[in-house]
Amino acid sequence: MAPGVKSLPCTCLRLRRIARQITSIYDGALAENGVSIVTYAVLSALSREEPLTLSALAERVGTDRTTLSRTVERMRQAELVAASPGDDRRERRLSLTEHGRETAAAARRSWRETEEMLVERYGAERLATLHQLLADLERAAETEEETHCRSEPPLAGC
Numbered sequence: 001m002a003p004g005v006k007s008l009p010c011t012c013l014r015l016r017r018i019a020r021q022i023t024s025i026y027d028g029a030l031a032e033n034g035v036s037i038v039t040y041a042v043l044s045a046l047s048r049e050e051p052l053t054l055s056a057l058a059e060r061v062g063t064d065r066t067t068l069s070r071t072v073e074r075m076r077q078a079e080l081v082a083a084s085p086g087d088d089r090r091e092r093r094l095s096l097t098e099h100g101r102e103t104a105a106a107a108r109r110s111w112r113e114t115e116e117m118l119v120e121r122y123g124a125e126r127l128a129t130l131h132q133l134l135a136d137l138e139r140a141a142e143t144e145e146e147t148h149c150r151s152e153p154p155l156a157g158c
Contacts, residue, residue, distance in 0.1 A: 029114040033107040034078070038063075038071055040111060043080065043096065043104035051093035053086060075100070 026037040035043065038061075045060040046052060052060065058068045072094060075081040080100035083092040096104065119127060 025118075026111070026114055029110045030107050033103055033110055035080075035103060035107050039075060039080070040104075040107050042068070042071060042075060043100060043107060046081065046094060046096045046100070047104045047108075050095040051084065052095075053091055053093060057094060 023037055026040075030037060030040055041061045042057065045057055049060070054065055054069060054072065057072070058065045061068060072081055076083065078099075079097055080103055081094050082097050082100075083094055085091070086093045122130075
């Protein structure tokens with residue numbers, strides 16, 4: 001990477017770059033379990049609470065339904081997730097299969113090892129501070145998004 005790229009003052013570009021790097025670290029650790037960090041997030045959410053509708057699952061994972069539906073479909077094909085009828089015929093409730101539970105447990109160990117490695121490299125206190133700063137930034141971004149979505153005329157995506 002060119003030396004100037006790492007020192008860019010653009011928050012968006014820096015966050016995107018580090019997000020790709022951290023995602024790569026987690027994906028590498030989780031690959032031995034046959035899952036990615038996105039798949040692990042779904043497995044974790046369903047491990048804590050199931051069954052969930054696609055909408056509820058998307059909210060728990062922090063993504064949109066369309067993106068999540070493709071992930072869930074691949075997980076269904078891999079027999080990690082099963083869908084059952086919901087309260088009405090349009091609704092499907094998602095839950096883990098036995099294979100999904102086993103995969104989630106194995107992946108959780110890899111995830112924890114990765115978390116521990118980051119604590120060792122970066123420090124627990126610094127990571128806690130980073131998490132707080134990211135939470136603050138997330139709230140600020142949500143507030144900014146809400147402001148844009150109330151503007152006239154509405155912006156695309158609002």
